[in-house]
Amino acid sequence: xxxxxxxxxxxxxxxxxxxxxxxxxxxxxxxxxxxxxxxxxxxxxxxxxxxxxxxxxxxxxxxxxxxxxxxxxxxxxxxxxxxxxxxxxxxxxxxxxxxxxxxxxxxxxxxxxxxxxxxxxxxxxxxxxxxxxxxxxxxxxxxxxxxxxxxxxxxxxxxxxxxxxxxxxxxxxxxxxxxxxxxxxxxxxxxxxxxxxxxxxxxxxxxxxxxxxxx
Numbered sequence: 001x002x003x004x005x006x007x008x009x010x011x012x013x014x015x016x017x018x019x020x021x022x023x024x025x026x027x028x029x030x031x032x033x034x035x036x037x038x039x040x041x042x043x044x045x046x047x048x049x050x051x052x053x054x055x056x057x058x059x060x061x062x063x064x065x066x067x068x069x070x071x072x073x074x075x076x077x078x079x080x081x082x083x084x085x086x087x088x089x090x091x092x093x094x095x096x097x098x099x100x101x102x103x104x105x106x107x108x109x110x111x112x113x114x115x116x117x118x119x120x121x122x123x124x125x126x127x128x129x130x131x132x133x134x135x136x137x138x139x140x141x142x143x144x145x146x147x148x149x150x151x152x153x154x155x156x157x158x159x160x161x162x163x164x165x166x167x168x169x170x171x172x173x174x175x176x177x178x179x180x181x182x183x184x185x186x187x188x189x190x191x192x193x194x195x196x197x198x199x200x201x202x203x204x205x206x207x208x209x210x211x212x213x214x215x
Contacts, residue, residue, distance in 0.1 A: 010037035010105045012120070014098035017090050018050075028052055029090055031097060035120055041111045043142050044149040047121040053077070055119070056097055058126050062115050063104070072110065073103040114141045122148040 016032040030052040037045055056075055064072045076096020101120075104110050118129045122144050131137050132144050139147065 006038060008037075008039040008041075010035065010039050010042070012098070012101045012105055014094055014101060017094055020052075029093075031094060033101065033120060035105075037105075042121065043117065043145040044121050047145075047149060049120065049123050051119065053093065053097075055126060056100065059115065059119050060100070063110050063113055066113050066115075067109050070107070070109045073100045075100050117141065118144060121145045 011034075013034045014031050015034065017029050018031075019027055020030055021027045030050045033047075033049050033051055035042070035047045060072055060075055076093050076099075104116065105120075110116060114133045115129055118124055118132060118141060122129075124132060124144060128137075132139060132141055137144075
């Protein structure tokens with residue numbers, strides 16, 4: 001007899017964009033990434049993190065580097081300038097980031113990259129992700145994800161945060177998160193962004209849309 005095998009499904013949503021450091025020169029927008037799955041490829045079946053655009057740029061670069069000839073989906077924001085309101089720009093980017101992740105999580109080759117899993121299921125920074133993948137910290141990739149999932153501090157983070165900007169927040173508050181960026185990481189001290197080719201730029205800053213670079 002053939003066994004009834006449950007179909008593997010993965011839902012990923014990019015939502016709830018928020019302005020961080022509003023009013024300062026280094027303000028930026030980050031996005032909530034909610035993932036729910038029954039796939040055995042993922043360590044945690046439900047996760048929620050916040051990421052900014054430049055972290056997506058880093059992720060795509062690493063995926064392409066490790067995927068060989070397998071094409072990696074494009075990110076939004078290829079045009080140099082965007083004419084329109086800030087809300088329109090952020091919503092357009094949010095939609096593009098969700099489409100990017102939806103395609104990525106359906107690709108078996110890309111799913112084999114540990115950096116993707118730490119990006120989606122932990123709140124580790126880029127340098128911390130690199131350190132964890134390279135075995136330079138006290139936690140393995142699986143341990144880092146499970147620690148974040150079990151800490152359950154994201155609910156506190158959600159309650160204490162006061163969104164300056166909410167767009168696409170259809171699940172706002174429903175999946176507040178399963179961990180805290182304040183929790184232990186794979187690395188006690190870690191390199192600067194520039195060590196990973198991710199020097200601080202204004203790609204996700206809040207300048208006027210018509211003047212903002214989007215790459």
